[in-house]
Amino acid sequence: MSAAGPEIERLIQLLSRLPGLGPRSARRAALQMLQKRDTVMRPLAEALAEAADKIKACSTCGNLDVADPCAVCSDYRRDDKIICVVETVGDLWALERAGAFKGRYHVLGGVLSALDGVGPEDLNLASLIERARSDEVREVILALNATVDGQTTAHFISDKLANLSVDITTLARGVPVGGELDYLDDGTLSAAFRSRRPA
Amino acid sequence: MEWSGPGRIIAVRPHGETSAVVEALTPDHGRHAGLVRGGRSRTMRPILQPGNRVSLTWRARLDEHLGAYQVEPDDLSAGQLMEDRLALSGLNAACAMASLCLPERETHTAVYDAFEVLISALEDPDLWPAIYVRWEGGLLADLGYGLDLKRCAATGATSDLAYVSPKSGRAVCAEAGEPYKDRMLKLPAFMRGEPWLEPGDVEAGLKLTAYFIERRVLWPADRQLPEARARMVERLQDADCL
Numbered sequence: 001m002s003a004a005g006p007e008i009e010r011l012i013q014l015l016s017r018l019p020g021l022g023p024r025s026a027r028r029a030a031l032q033m034l035q036k037r038d039t040v041m042r043p044l045a046e047a048l049a050e051a052a053d054k055i056k057a058c059s060t061c062g063n064l065d066v067a068d069p070c071a072v073c074s075d076y077r078r079d080d081k082i083i084c085v086v087e088t089v090g091d092l093w094a095l096e097r098a099g100a101f102k103g104r105y106h107v108l109g110g111v112l113s114a115l116d117g118v119g120p121e122d123l124n125l126a127s128l129i130e131r132a133r134s135d136e137v138r139e140v141i142l143a144l145n146a147t148v149d150g151q152t153t154a155h156f157i158s159d160k161l162a163n164l165s166v167d168i169t170t171l172a173r174g175v176p177v178g179g180e181l182d183y184l185d186d187g188t189l190s191a192a193f194r195s196r197r198p199a
Numbered sequence: 200m201e202w203s204g205p206g207r208i209i210a211v212r213p214h215g216e217t218s219a220v221v222e223a224l225t226p227d228h229g230r231h232a233g234l235v236r237g238g239r240s241r242t243m244r245p246i247l248q249p250g251n252r253v254s255l256t257w258r259a260r261l262d263e264h265l266g267a268y269q270v271e272p273d274d275l276s277a278g279q280l281m282e283d284r285l286a287l288s289g290l291n292a293a294c295a296m297a298s299l300c301l302p303e304r305e306t307h308t309a310v311y312d313a314f315e316v317l318i319s320a321l322e323d324p325d326l327w328p329a330i331y332v333r334w335e336g337g338l339l340a341d342l343g344y345g346l347d348l349k350r351c352a353a354t355g356a357t358s359d360l361a362y363v364s365p366k367s368g369r370a371v372c373a374e375a376g377e378p379y380k381d382r383m384l385k386l387p388a389f390m391r392g393e394p395w396l397e398p399g400d401v402e403a404g405l406k407l408t409a410y411f412i413e414r415r416v417l418w419p420a421d422r423q424l425p426e427a428r429a430r431m432v433e434r435l436q437d438a439d440c441l
Contacts, residue, residue, distance in 0.1 A: 019216055115210045148249045148277050152291055155284035156430070157368035159437075161218040185245040187278010194282070 008034070042126075058165065060131075062107030062124050064089050079103040081138040083131060085157065087111055087145060096124055097104075106131065111144065113155040120156065128157070132166050139167040146173055146191075200363060202228065203256045205273060207314060211247045213239055219270050221247055221268055222298055223255060226311040228404070230301040233257050233268035248277035249294040250318060253285040275423060276318055285438050286321040288431040289331055293317055294325070295425035300338055300416050307341045310334075328440050329389050329396055331431075332404030336390060344415040346407075351375055362386055368411055384410060402441035405432055 004012070008030060016026035021190030033041040057063070058070035065071055072078065072092075082103030086092050088185050108123045132140055140161055144150040158168045175184065184192075206223030209230070219238030225231050229415070238247050246253060252274040259266030280286045301307060301368065312332045320327040341344055345368075350357045350382045352369035353376075362376035362383035363369065370391075376383050384407050385399035413424055435441050 101353075111425075114291055114425045115212065117299060117426075118427055146278075146281065146286065147244070148281065149289065151281040152287055152427075152430075155287060157435075185272065185278060186243060186275040187248075187281065190279050191282070 018183060044123070060127075061092075061105045062109060063092055063105060077102070080136045082130070082141060083137055083139070084141040084143050085128060086143050087150065089155075091143065091145075101141075103139075108144075108153070111149045112146075113149050123153075125157070128159060129164075132161050132164050137166055139169060142168065142170045144170075146171075162172070200260070200262050200264075201256070201258045203254070204228070204233070206253060206255045207311070207318065208247060208249050208251050208253060210249060210298045211238070219243075219247055220265070221270070223253070223268075224297050224311055224314055225255065226299070226308050227256075227306060229305045229307050229311075230297065230303050231257065232303065233266045234261075235268045235270055238270075243270070246272045246275065248275075250280060250290045251275045252315075252318075259336055276321075280321055283322065285324050285434055285440070286327070286338065286433040288427070289321050289327055290318070291321065292425070292431035293331065294415040295427040296338065296412075297336065299422060299425055300342065300412065306364070307338075310338055310341050313337045324438065324440055328401040329404070330386075330434055332390065332401060332408055335408035336404075339408065342416055344411060346370075346390075346411065348386065360386055360391060365409055365410060368415075380425040399441065401435065405435075405441075 011030045012023065012026045015021055015029050016023045021029065037124070040075055043102065054066045056068055057066055058065055060069045060073045063070040063072055067074065079102055084095065084101055084103055084104050085106045085108060086095065086111065087108055092107055095101050100127055106124070106128045108125070108128070110118050112118055112120065131137060142154040142157060144154045147198055154170055156170050161168055172195055173188065174195050175181065175188070181189070204225055204227055206225040208221060210222035214219045214234060217237055217239050219235050220232055221235050221238060222230060222232045234246060235243065237243055247270065251272065252286055254271040254273050256269040257266050279292070280290055297310070299316065301310065317327065317330050317334050320330050336346065346363060347369040348360065348363070350370065351360060351372040352364055352367055354372055354374070356372045359372045359374070360370040361373035362371040362380065363386045364371055365382065366382055369375050370386055371383060385403040386407065387397070387403045389396050389400055390407065409424060409428070417423060
């Protein structure tokens, strides 16, 4: 029998569903929050409620933001001619952290997977094709994961966009910054050799 | 319980935040799944891609448990095939078919051996589509639903075999099959073991194996052909490889 009441048990159960938290760490987090109700728990509850109410998916790119279109889509300084296609919002955030891309994004919401039954109709593809049809767009960058499913999706999208007047590019694959050749897998080494360039 | 041996990864599903349930096609244990702890780590992800050959050690307390795999890389083919859209479609289709059609933990050494041949041929687009069809034919045979393509079901003739009866799965010679040719399935010469390939043969072979795999293996289990196979056929059509 648990020493905590049903309310606390429910809180622990909900917290333990979050990534990085198991039942034990959820218990510790719940205890910490209960001990700091005014400084942690109430502000957190308010922030959660506010986020749940206000944050929505951008109808243009699929990013998460309080505004629709999102901050990325409505930023006039960004290049409208390039669309970078990513699998998830997490990938979009990773590219934004790197600060290497100043165009527009498109979040697919997954990749094709024969095993999990994810087909083209389950992805945010129709709106990508619609966006790529626009006269403004010159290049679509397929920034998808270098996995079998990711690359299958990349090939599928490039086929769908093939008859449009846009350049379709993918991210390079090869030796990562700080990577040692000895520790690289065969596929990465082969890709790096194929993508070699004049020094 | 413990065993060690080679295997080709055919499917990977994330399990929790750090682990993965890996399905491998092995020569001695058939399609066999196991948990790989840390399977979603940066070092393991390139290894746990469908199509890669790995050395596996499986351990479990009881035989009926899922068990845990220890995985060592052997031949990491997936990375080399990723940029070739045609080869990747073949790899996806073969992995999806193996995962869908083969029962778990039932030894199918011939299917594994043919799978190895298919994976090693995937870089040659003139060769692999026909090997793929032969592999599916072998899959049917190993599951007990093999097609009898040696002699004509009507006349007993062993030459000029041109069709396959959709009912019996037996070959029919051109003469006996002529009145029913609209209802017959075309039998490509390479499926009879002939060493040549004519235009349209791969397409006919894919239709033939799809017909019998659907009706004899998948439909009784309330399953459909995987979308990956349909995409492969589409891609082969686009590349004029049928």
